[in-house]
Amino acid sequence: MQCPFCGYQRFYIKDSSDEFETYGFDCKSGDVCFDPGIDDASLTDLKDDTHIYCDQCAWNGKFKEIKK
Numbered sequence: 001m002q003c004p005f006c007g008y009q010r011f012y013i014k015d016s017s018d019e020f021e022t023y024g025f026d027c028k029s030g031d032v033c034f035d036p037g038i039d040d041a042s043l044t045d046l047k048d049d050t051h052i053y054c055d056q057c058a059w060n061g062k063f064k065e066i067k068k
């Protein structure tokens, strides 16, 4: 899994109730790995249509677009 634009393997999602709250994760291992310290209870499951943002460039889109 990587950004289709720049190839970066780190992304973040925005909190559905607070757009200034973001949760980072990377996909280097092939699995989604959220940053340590993030409260699991506050995370919504990553679904195919979850909107994600590349941490390095302006790309953003649906989670399914980076899944292989």
Ligand SMILES: [Zn+2]
Binding pocket: 003, 004, 005, 006, 007, 008, 054, 055, 056, 057, 058, 059
């Ligand atoms: Zn990117």
